[in-house]
Amino acid sequence: MSAEAAFIDSLRALATSAAARGLADDAAVLEVGGATLVLTHDILAEGVHFRPDDPPGDVAWKLVAVNLSDLAAKGARPIGILLGFALGDEQWDRAFVDGLGLALRAFGLKLLGGDTVAAPRVLGLTAIGEATGPVPSRSGASAGDSLWVSGTIGDSGAGLRGLRGELPSHPALVERYRSPRPRLEAGQRLAPLVSAMMDVSDGLLIDSARMAAASAVKLEIDLSLVPLSEPLRATAGEDRGARLAAATAGDDYELLFTAPPGRSSEVLAIAEAIGLPLNRIGAAAQGSGLRLTDGGEPVPLPPCLGWEHG
Amino acid sequence: MSAEAAFIDSLRALATSAAARGLADDAAVLEVGGATLVLTHDILAEGVHFRPDDPPGDVAWKLVAVNLSDLAAKGARPIGILLGFALGDEQWDRAFVDGLGLALRAFGLKLLGGDTVAAPRVLGLTAIGEATGPVPSRSGASAGDSLWVSGTIGDSGAGLRGLRGELPSHPALVERYRSPRPRLEAGQRLAPLVSAMMDVSDGLLIDSARMAAASAVKLEIDLSLVPLSEPLRATAGEDRGARLAAATAGDDYELLFTAPPGRSSEVLAIAEAIGLPLNRIGAAAQGSGLRLTDGGEPVPLPPCLGWEHG
Numbered sequence: 001m002s003a004e005a006a007f008i009d010s011l012r013a014l015a016t017s018a019a020a021r022g023l024a025d026d027a028a029v030l031e032v033g034g035a036t037l038v039l040t041h042d043i044l045a046e047g048v049h050f051r052p053d054d055p056p057g058d059v060a061w062k063l064v065a066v067n068l069s070d071l072a073a074k075g076a077r078p079i080g081i082l083l084g085f086a087l088g089d090e091q092w093d094r095a096f097v098d099g100l101g102l103a104l105r106a107f108g109l110k111l112l113g114g115d116t117v118a119a120p121r122v123l124g125l126t127a128i129g130e131a132t133g134p135v136p137s138r139s140g141a142s143a144g145d146s147l148w149v150s151g152t153i154g155d156s157g158a159g160l161r162g163l164r165g166e167l168p169s170h171p172a173l174v175e176r177y178r179s180p181r182p183r184l185e186a187g188q189r190l191a192p193l194v195s196a197m198m199d200v201s202d203g204l205l206i207d208s209a210r211m212a213a214a215s216a217v218k219l220e221i222d223l224s225l226v227p228l229s230e231p232l233r234a235t236a237g238e239d240r241g242a243r244l245a246a247a248t249a250g251d252d253y254e255l256l257f258t259a260p261p262g263r264s265s266e267v268l269a270i271a272e273a274i275g276l277p278l279n280r281i282g283a284a285a286q287g288s289g290l291r292l293t294d295g296g297e298p299v300p301l302p303p304c305l306g307w308e309h310g
Numbered sequence: 311m312s313a314e315a316a317f318i319d320s321l322r323a324l325a326t327s328a329a330a331r332g333l334a335d336d337a338a339v340l341e342v343g344g345a346t347l348v349l350t351h352d353i354l355a356e357g358v359h360f361r362p363d364d365p366p367g368d369v370a371w372k373l374v375a376v377n378l379s380d381l382a383a384k385g386a387r388p389i390g391i392l393l394g395f396a397l398g399d400e401q402w403d404r405a406f407v408d409g410l411g412l413a414l415r416a417f418g419l420k421l422l423g424g425d426t427v428a429a430p431r432v433l434g435l436t437a438i439g440e441a442t443g444p445v446p447s448r449s450g451a452s453a454g455d456s457l458w459v460s461g462t463i464g465d466s467g468a469g470l471r472g473l474r475g476e477l478p479s480h481p482a483l484v485e486r487y488r489s490p491r492p493r494l495e496a497g498q499r500l501a502p503l504v505s506a507m508m509d510v511s512d513g514l515l516i517d518s519a520r521m522a523a524a525s526a527v528k529l530e531i532d533l534s535l536v537p538l539s540e541p542l543r544a545t546a547g548e549d550r551g552a553r554l555a556a557a558t559a560g561d562d563y564e565l566l567f568t569a570p571p572g573r574s575s576e577v578l579a580i581a582e583a584i585g586l587p588l589n590r591i592g593a594a595a596q597g598s599g600l601r602l603t604d605g606g607e608p609v610p611l612p613p614c615l616g617w618e619h620g
Contacts, residue, residue: 017422122430
């Protein structure tokens with residue numbers, strides 16, 4: 001067990017409220033008055049989650065987006081944010097505020113409060129949302145359900161590799177790394193249909209493994225069905241290695257969900273209505289863990305399924 | 311204007327929701343589903359807000375306490391917290407979790423969620439509370455109101471100076487520096503009586519100046535009325551210099567509030583009921599800013615009114 005996993009395990013003893021969902025979910029779900037609040041807090045640290053030379057406005061956008069992505073996976077409408085900000089140099093900070101304003105306007109959100117400190121650049125954000133219907137968890141998948149993913153997978157990872165000079169750099173991929181789009185509308189529309197839902201933040205395979213564990217099922221993924229974008233295929237190819245890289249890269253902020261096969265036409269109607277691809281990539285079965293195939297042929301799991309940075 | 315003040319000013323343009331209270335208050339106040347939620351996010355950074363050799367369990371306590379102190383000032387009952395934690399060495403982290411558990415049990419609170427990162431030790435916490443009645447702001451003081459403070463002032467600052475070897479070290483003062491007690495019960499009982507309330511986190515004088523500015527009144531403080539503890543007087547004395555040091559030291563987490571003179575007997579009845587001193591230290595008058603006296607004699611304001619670390 002990693003030090004982080006051990007630490008989270010020790011925190012679990014303090015998270016005995018039903019609202020905490022055993023710290024096994026993307027967000028806390030709190031019943032207040034007649035409303036269902038969804039609360040999440042994600043951190044971005046310089047050198048860990050963003051590069052020192054990333055444009056500060058994009059860092060602001062990403063900080064908002066990764067938090068809203070957790071709300072999206074709960075089908076929640078965002079209400080506002082609290083910001084924890086480490087003051088650095090004035091120019092960086094000013095560009096950050098500009099980017100924050102852009103993100104808040106884009107999502108129709110208000111800054112509610114927070115705190116600033118003079119300290120290393122570790123940025124925290126709390127996002128508060130209100131559920132618009134039932135709140136899906138990671139743990140509801142049943143054997144027989146179809147496994148779906150929104151959008152395309154691996155773009156952000158390929159964008160980062162482009163910035164590092166490991167792949168040809170493509171602006172659309174860098175854009176997905178720097179300015180991910182949380183799937184808020186998809187989340188709210190899908191929430192009533194799905195049996196389990198979470199966002200893909202650390203990698204399709206590792207997040208699928210987490211859903212499988214939470215739901216006590218086996219998830220079978222057909223690599224040949226994992227949706228890849230045109231720019232990704234142009235820069236990284238689409239052979240099995242490229243597909244495995246995409247499925248373990250993380251930072252996708254797409255939605256991963258399961259639904260009974262009988263609801264497929266409703267899922268596809270949502271995709272059509274909002275103009276976001278929703279693709280079936282596999283199914284849940286009795287058992288545990290992940291099983292990978294590529295067009296019918298079994299594929300061994302790679303040693304690293306994704307990020308474990310937390 | 312400091313860089314931090316300029317930065318917060320630029321954020322203010324993004325905080326146009328009534329819930330944000332213009333970022334001029336200790337917490338956001340959000341109406342959700344018939345309930346009034348109070349949300350706050352405060353950060354503690356190593357080397358800024360705590361010392362590298364402070365016991366990790368006390369750092370956890372303090373992180374909880376400084377956030378709950380903001381809820382106290384809103385008269386809110388705490389519901390739960392989200393934790394942003396920077397993983398360091400395992401021993402430190404384990405002791406931190408022990409202290410966190412202690413604090414959560416002491417306040418009857420649950421951990422709801424949060425995030426961990428491997429990054430420099432910058433700890434963020436979001437506390438969520440529910441208002442139990444009207445929610446006081448900083449801006450409601452009127453000319454003629456009495457100015458009150460809870461508990462004793464300057465203990466925490468003297469405790470820190472003891473740790474630094476600048477004063478004789480006294481365990482009760484170190485305890486107040488390391489393990490402050492947010493005045494939750496006092497806050498909930500006082501909220502219906504007060505015209506303005508906030509917690510004293512950065513120093514009695516600087517926080518009073520902030521309340522005066524928010525309320526557009528002058529606050530007159532009689533230094534001889536500022537309550538000092540027995541251990542403080544024993545180690546730091548009680549001459550004017552010692553009183554000014556106490557009133558600018560910060561980290562008190564006491565409640566500062568105004569109330570019409572006609573409510574004084576109710577305020578004193580609360581003090582009696584909960585066994586916490588509540589002392590009148592001055593009054594609000596027409597005008598602006600702070601005016602200091604010491605037993606009737608005018609005292610010039612010190613150049614530094616308190617912490618401006620944020």
